[in-house]
Amino acid sequence: MNQTKQLHLALKTILKQQQKTYADVAQCLQLSEPSVKRLFSQGALTVQRIETICSWLGTDLFALLETMEHLRPKLDQLSFEQEQTLVSDPLLLLIAVSALNFWQFEELLEHYDLDSHTLINKLAELDRMGIIELLPGNRIRILVSTTFRWLSRGPIQTFFRESVEKEFFQxxxxxxxxxxxxxxxxxxxxxxxxxxxxxxxxxxxxxxxxxxxxxxxxxxKHGTTLVMAYRRWQFSEFNKFRK
Missing domain, CATH: 1.10.287 (Helix Hairpins)
Structure with missing residues (x-):
């Protein structure tokens, strides 16, 4: 679904939330109801008309874009192969983790030893994987959900346990x-x-x-990692004293 159709769908969602009908919109735009239905079905509302409807609804384009973002399908997990691709390319993994934490193109260039060509290629790879969408002007849109998780015992978690965990707890x-x-x-x-x-x-x-x-x-802001864990467990040195 292209962005124009997504925007119209978000607007329809807000109309439904406020219990507004096409007839109400027609009155707002001073059009016939069939004309309004056709504009919505064809995704043909102009920006000016969308702004008029938003003002009438007591909202704005920013709220509309937020609704559009909530309606967009999001990834909850990557495949094993996708995680393996990230682990096998440390630079790609770094850019992926940074992007998932809302870093944008210029911030990545400013903080890491990268040139634009290399960064665009890596972001394009993440785009093909469905992790982000690389927009015009090299803007980055995240395509994972707020409940996104790395695979249990997958390549990323294994990488963490074998490499990152030791450094973290030092x-x-x-x-x-x-x-x-x-x-x-x-x-x-x-x-x-x-x-x-x-x-x-x-x-x-x-x-x-x-x-x-x-x-x-x-x-x-500062990179921050939270680790939480619990398990049924007793230190192995204590077990030898058990009956």
Missing amino acids: HGFNDNTSQLVCINGMLSDDALYQLSEELTKVEQKFVQLNQTQRRLPISQ
Whole structure:
């Protein structure tokens, strides 16, 4: 579906939310109802008419674009092969992770040792993979959902465990920008379920904060990684004392 049709679909969604009909729109635009139906079916509303409808609805083009973005189908996961492609090309992985954190073309050029040609080629590869859409002017639109996950025990998680994890936990976690919590206890299945729900809330909060701060300049943000885990486990050195 092209962007024009997506924009018309978003407008129809807002009309439905406000319980407005084509007859209402016809009155707003001073057109006949069949004319309005035809304009919507053909995706032929001009920008001026869209702005008129938005003003009548008490909204604006920015809100309309936000609705269009919510309606766009999003990726929840990559395939094993796609993750393997990222892992096998560290530069592609870096650009992918940066893009997923809302970096734009000029910011990538400014912060990394890249030339425009190389960056465009890598972004085009991510576009072909369906992770982003490379728009005119080298603008980047993310095509993954807010519930996007790397494959369990897939190439990315394996890469993290074998390479990134060791470096991550070498930190002392003794400053005001980090925290490490390690708690030991005896929990029932019901308690574990409650704990899982609370961790999900923390995860959702992290995603929400990342989304709401997407328009802040890079200079005001810092790469941040959150790792949460729990399991039924006892240190192997203790197990030898069990009966």
